[in-house]
Amino acid sequence: MTTAPIKVDIWSDVQCPWCYIGKRKFEKGAELYGRPVEIEYHSFELAPDTPVDYEGDPVQYLSERKGIPVEQVHQMLERVTGIAESVGLNYNYDAVHQTNTIKAHELLHYAKAHGKQLEMKERLLKAYFIDGEHVGKSENLAKLAAAIGLDEADVLRSLNDEEYLAAVKADMAQAQAYGINGVPFYVKMANTASPVHRIQPPLQQHSQKLQKTGTNSPFFATVPAHNVGYLKYRSE
Template structure:
């Protein structure tokens, strides 16, 4: 069963959603039958890749909020993150164009390291205050994930994967996806936002029953039946 996830590195709810989704997945008996594909999405493609901004200042300007109100809003997100076991450090987080980070994610996909790289980028951005638009920072993250640094640098300094990123973004537009995280379950159902793990678990189970499992059991409990070992009531 295939799960496609549209996400952006500077989206805190994408980080929380990933955590909750993986918690749900871990408890499912068919977890080894799940294929996850991360898709690129940019919340603000107009950002300058060479000019990182302070998070509070960015939201103050972007949403026209007073600094104290922007700070309060960010504090509320941090509390939600804490409940999911994620330590957000918005005071250090740098807002930057994430296109280069998405190039690294597509390179990681090539080596089956998408989940690991997503976590590394989220942690670098939200906890460690690293500039995830900086080439050398991204090359270092690639090396830490076991990806050849020279290959990573080549990808980050050329147009490799540009087409793939733009295709992901266009696919999101074509499907009416305007916010992230956005989860598409085996091409049949969608879950939007950082839902609790229970919501993800229910959605995954329903999708599995309807699209993978040969039969959908409509009964709430097992009734009297017989198997190869005999009958039971």
């Protein structure tokens, strides 16, 4: 008998370092779980007020935004870079272009409509954290989309027309309704075929293994929402 996939909705941002790390860890957790997992990404802007062409680097940005000394920011980035390496990701903060990610989120919705959201998410994260590409401009995003087989001209049309801006805003509104104030954030709706308590233990067991890498422990909780259960998984 074919096993129906478990559906997990993930709120994240393209410029969130923990989202890329969490993506790798969640993929491993899903692999250990041993059943099909269907993933859908949703938009969450960590810094919607960031200019597209921010003139400083990530160190300056984080120092200004968080109000902390530059040396402390260097220590933070060194730590997160080390954790990224532990899951096979080589972050290159010297090349990162700090930017606004609204257009990247619109592109992810476009990619979802064309059956390529997962590929697009991976390409955007790699472009931002590893390849040093600019993910805030429509022209750049269209080229990244073309690299995974999407129509570059149509992607550019969609971004210029703000075709999926309403969808991005809807995701943000849903995040607020769920009480999400940080990402990555994972939501699993419970149903009679795959109740929360059946998917939760395997992921919890994997989270205990992940603690050995030196990361913070992922957060799990089952909470009622409009009489429907949710699994919330936060990795940071």
